[in-house]
Amino acid sequence: MxxxxxxxxxxxxxxxxxxxxxxxxxxxxxxxxxxxxxxxxxxxxxxxxxxxxxxxxxxxxxxxxxxxxxxxxxxGHVSPAKKAKHEERIILDDHANYLIRKTVHDFFFKQIPPTIDAVHEETKLNSEIPKMGRSKLHKVLKELQFRFKRRGRNGLLIDRPEITVWRAKFLREIEKFRSEERKIFYLDETWINEGHTKTKIWVDESKKSARQAFIEGFSTGLKDPCGKGKRLIILHIGSDEGFVDGGLLIFEGSKGGDYHQEMNATVFETWFAKILKTLPNNAVIVLDNASYHSRKVEKISTTSWRKGDIQNWLASKNIAFESAMLKAELLMLVKQHKHTFERYAVDELAVQEGKTVLRLPPYHCELNPIELIWAQIKNEVASKNITFKLRDVKPLFQEAVEHVTDENWKKCIEHSKKIENEMRRIGENFGTVPELIISLQDSSSDTSTESDSDKENFD
Known part of the structure; x- marks a missing residue:
């Protein structure tokens, strides 16, 4: 021995x-x-x-x-080895980002200053928001275009002024289009993984091992997907009358990370030009500001341009400048005038067909009702996906699209209208440009040093 x-x-x-x-x-x-x-x-x-x-x-x-x-x-027996826990990277979709933003706004509706800790606690209560730590939540808030600001002795996050103005303009324009009885269509992209399934299911915790289940004549439970797997990228457009016939574009993705990397301007503009011909005259198309929606017809001078090229661009636009001006001064002139020359290829395509593009404010997907439609479709796929194979997920998704009714669309649009009205009410209560504020300090802390309040340190 x-x-x-x-x-x-x-x-x-x-x-x-x-x-x-x-x-x-x-x-x-x-x-x-x-x-x-x-x-x-x-x-x-x-x-x-x-x-x-x-x-x-x-x-x-x-x-x-x-x-x-x-x-x-x-x-009474030797237990099987425990599976190592690997922290999964959290990728938030537009719906999750909307829920986080709405959580913050709920504090404002109640006139309660929302601390990071308070917002974090509220997000943990919402099963539709992926679980995340406090520091991750802080990063998400920054990605949602809240910015750090000093207010007295406290650190604050507020919406950037240009986004607040953009939101106010959007709300006025969509209200105007509705009053003119123009037909409004909502466009968006999404994705779905082959491993997409229900996140919560019933399990039999009395069975401690596969051997025990086998001996007693029971199963080991539902098969779990081996990771998220491959994914499909989807593009569609709809209105209160349902999805537009022939509007579904669906293809297999080839990259990881953000699904927006899978689409490009050429693919989108080809699809968009085709779909425009099927929409009624004077229609309005609501879409976000993804890079492939925003290819500019003409390049505008940037800091990467040489000084001589900037001068040539200004001269071509008949904008007066002095030859002795520094590059920084020339760029200031460009900034003052570029709005006159910024034209997007997608907007131009729409104008040629007698339609109008209405762009959502950045990070305001809650104003696009198609996001709720995507949630309905993905929920149906999750309940039926048992093979976790892309070849099976694609027809499941197409079938779920067919199950979306006009009534579903009407309800989602009405929900977005309610959110619009809430935002208008905020504007009335807080002024023309409402300041949406979140305290970044720990709710248990009353003091901070000068250097601490300047830092965004939330480890």
Whole structure:
């Protein structure tokens, strides 16, 4: 027995300090069997000495032996190895971002200053928002275009003024188009992974192992997807009369990360030019500001341009400048006049067909009712996806699209109208440009140093 034990100890010497949760089932079984043999061969040396010999023979620490034998004593068997927990990267879709933004706005409606801690607690109560830490929430708020600002002794996040103005303009224009009885269409892209399924299901926790379930004639439960897998990229457009016939564009993605990287201006503009011909005259198309929606007809001078090129651009637009001006001064002139020359290819295509593009304010997907339609479709796919294969997910998605009714669209549009009215009410209560404020300090802290309040440090 000594020689084999020595070999086993040598092989496993590097694992001495690992907790039992990291031991394989084979390692646990060997330790248990070695201990049983020692108890049989050395019955008179006492339990402590028996465990010490087990540690010596197997090469694991005495504390590991005690822990493992304690587990066996309490459960009656050697438990399977625990699966290592890997923290999954959190990718938020537009709907989740909307829910987070709405959580913050709910504080404003109640006239309660929302701290990061308070917002974090509220997001944890919403099952539709992925679980995340406080620091991740802070990053998300910054990505949603809240900015850091000093107000007295407290750090604040507020909507950027240009976004607030953009929102106010959007609300006025869409109200005007409705009063003119113009037909409004809503356009958007989304994605779905082949592993998309229900996140919460009933499980039988009384079955501790696959072997136990097999012996008792039970299953091991539903099969889980092996990660998110490949994904489909989808583009569609609809109105209160449902999806536009022939408007569905669906293809397999080839990249990870943000699905917006899968689309490009050429693909989108080709599809958009085709779909415009099927829409009624004077129609309005609501869309966001994704890069492929925003290809400019003409390039405008930027800081990367050479000084001479900037001068040539200004001259071509008949904008007066002095030859002695610095590059920074020339760029200021460009900034003052560029709005006159900024034209988007998508907008031009719409104008040629007698239609109008209405662009959403950045990070305001809640104003686009198609986001709720996507949620309905994905929920149906999740309930029916049992193979986790892209070839099966695609027809499931297409089938779910067919199940969306005119009434579904009408309800989602009405929901967006309610949000519009809430935003108008905020504007009336807070002035023309409402300041939406979040305290970034811990709610339990009353003081901070000068340097602390300047830093955005939330580790």
């Amino acid at each position: 000594e020689a084999p034990a020595a070999n086993f100890a040598t092989v496993n010497a590097r694992r001495r300090k690992l907790p039992t949760g990291h031991l394989t089932l084979r390692e646990k079984t060997v330790i248990h069997n070695v201990h049983q043999n020692i108890v049989k061969d050395f019955p008179d040396i006492g339990a402590t000495e028996q465990k010490k010999k087990t540690a010596s023979y197997t090469g694991f620490s005495l504390s590991t032996i005690y822990t493992l034998l304690g587990e066996v004593h309490s459960t």
